[in-house]
Amino acid sequence: MSPLRNLSRLFLALAIPAAACGEGTGPVPSSVAEIGIDSAAGPLIRTVTVRLSEAAPVEVTYGATDGSTPVLTIAADSAAIEHRVILPRLRAAREYRVEARVSRPGERALTRNFRTGALPPSLAPIRLFTTGQPSLPVALIEVVGGTQFTGLLIVEDGEIAGYIEVAGALFGSTRRANGDLVLLHPADGLLVTRLDGTLIHRLPQSGPGTAYGRIHHDVTATPTNTVLFIANETQVVGTETVVGEALWDWNPEAGTVVRRWSAFDHLAWPADAGERSVAGNWLHGNGISFGPRGNVVMSLRNADRIISIAPDFSRLEWKLGGTTSTLALADADRFFGQHYVTEPALGRLLVYDNGFDRPGGAYTRAIEYAIDTQAGTATRVWQYRASPDIYSSLVGSARRLPNGNTTVLFGMLGGQSGSSGPLSAVEVTPAGAVVWRMTVSPQLTRLYRVTPVASLLGEQPGSFAGR
Numbered sequence: 001m002s003p004l005r006n007l008s009r010l011f012l013a014l015a016i017p018a019a020a021c022g023e024g025t026g027p028v029p030s031s032v033a034e035i036g037i038d039s040a041a042g043p044l045i046r047t048v049t050v051r052l053s054e055a056a057p058v059e060v061t062y063g064a065t066d067g068s069t070p071v072l073t074i075a076a077d078s079a080a081i082e083h084r085v086i087l088p089r090l091r092a093a094r095e096y097r098v099e100a101r102v103s104r105p106g107e108r109a110l111t112r113n114f115r116t117g118a119l120p121p122s123l124a125p126i127r128l129f130t131t132g133q134p135s136l137p138v139a140l141i142e143v144v145g146g147t148q149f150t151g152l153l154i155v156e157d158g159e160i161a162g163y164i165e166v167a168g169a170l171f172g173s174t175r176r177a178n179g180d181l182v183l184l185h186p187a188d189g190l191l192v193t194r195l196d197g198t199l200i201h202r203l204p205q206s207g208p209g210t211a212y213g214r215i216h217h218d219v220t221a222t223p224t225n226t227v228l229f230i231a232n233e234t235q236v237v238g239t240e241t242v243v244g245e246a247l248w249d250w251n252p253e254a255g256t257v258v259r260r261w262s263a264f265d266h267l268a269w270p271a272d273a274g275e276r277s278v279a280g281n282w283l284h285g286n287g288i289s290f291g292p293r294g295n296v297v298m299s300l301r302n303a304d305r306i307i308s309i310a311p312d313f314s315r316l317e318w319k320l321g322g323t324t325s326t327l328a329l330a331d332a333d334r335f336f337g338q339h340y341v342t343e344p345a346l347g348r349l350l351v352y353d354n355g356f357d358r359p360g361g362a363y364t365r366a367i368e369y370a371i372d373t374q375a376g377t378a379t380r381v382w383q384y385r386a387s388p389d390i391y392s393s394l395v396g397s398a399r400r401l402p403n404g405n406t407t408v409l410f411g412m413l414g415g416q417s418g419s420s421g422p423l424s425a426v427e428v429t430p431a432g433a434v435v436w437r438m439t440v441s442p443q444l445t446r447l448y449r450v451t452p453v454a455s456l457l458g459e460q461p462g463s464f465a466g467r
């Protein structure tokens with residue numbers, strides 16, 4: 001059974017005559033013949049079908065009639081008689097105005113109103129408390145634990161502005177170039193979906209006949225729009241059966257899984273083990289991302305180690321952390337039980353350091369290193385620690401934004417696995433000033449990651465005709 005729980009399949013088709021908005025004493029001709037609005041995907045998603053009298057690109061603009069939401073415009077650039085446009089970032093229980101017009105001078109727009117539904121019972125009790133203003137308007141929140149909801153939340157202005165519910169848990173997600181989402185589900189594998197919840201492709205979880213092992217903990221879109229994911233790999237080393245990690249590259253359109261990287265080819269058991277390593281869970285890979293050169297940086301939690309894999313998968317470029325580190329690191333700058341890693345700029349490494357089993361006290365931080373492979377060093381150049389300290393024993397993320405700020409998620413509810421709480425996210429400047437903060441009500445107990453974005457489907461700030 002698919003883990004995507006779409007709500008009841010209500011269809012609302014609103015066909016309107018070819019009348020236009022604008023000033024004047026009578027109707028102004030428009031190339032837009034009619035509009036249909038489909039509400040079947042749930043309360044916070046609408047699909048608009050725009051039918052034209054002749055093939056042309058269109059622009060669809062929408063916003064709440066009471067001014068409580070941004071006015072957004074989506075452009076459908078292809079010349080077609082009919083355009084289907086998904087409207088993202090809708091809020092619950094609002095009256096919306098939508099207008100469509102052909103993208104050329106002198107064209108008038110057609111308008112129609114629709115109303116969004118109420119949040120479902122699994123989401124209605126959730127409260128998001130925010131202060132300040134984030135640099136990017138939308139946050140994608142991966143919910144791995146909650147009293148009623150698990151899945152992907154889309155949040156804007158402290159309100160839920162979309163969601164995809166996933167039964168059980170969500171252990172990672174990524175966005176492809178066309179805006180489609182890839183969700184990592186522990187039981188169902190990788191699910192490629194549209195924002196309206198439509199399932200497009202699926203890579204099943206490991207089983208008889210699959211070359212890859214159990215898919216877990218992270219997935220990321222590649223520069224060529226394929227999908228890279230972590231999977232367990234099991235080999236016999238001496239007398240022990242060891243569960244390590246592999247990376248696989250999946251092409252959803254072709255249905256093929258290609259280009260494998262194996263930890264067994266580049267790391268040694270037990271020499272590259274850590275204090276939490278056991279044969280049944282040697283490395284516990286929990287984060288992958290692409291660096292500026294096409295290299296892959298990978299977090300190996302059980303070994304307290306991060307590695308950089310060459311773009312062609314042929315070798316390890318360096319190892320940071322643990323007893324076999326190839327880069328020197330001061331004791332005060334060590335990371336423990338980390339959960340996320342990126343290379344935001346050439347030679348810079350940003351790590352979400354959970355501080356699990358940290359000697360001398362438990363606290364969680366985001367820490368950035370300058371990597372010098374010639375000198376063989378990793379030097380701390382920046383960090384953010386909350387004041388007072390927050391300890392999040394598991395999950396969490398640190399993401400660098402285009403303006404140089406960093407969004408840090410402390411993803412554990414207080415009291416869970418020794419975590420202090422609060423479950424919160426902050427955006428901080430390079431100087432450490434908090435410019436935005438979000439805390440959540442206890443209906444959400446464990447958040448995997450937060451990803452700030454400027455848009456979901458290319459929507460941009462817009463305005464209605466005549467305004």
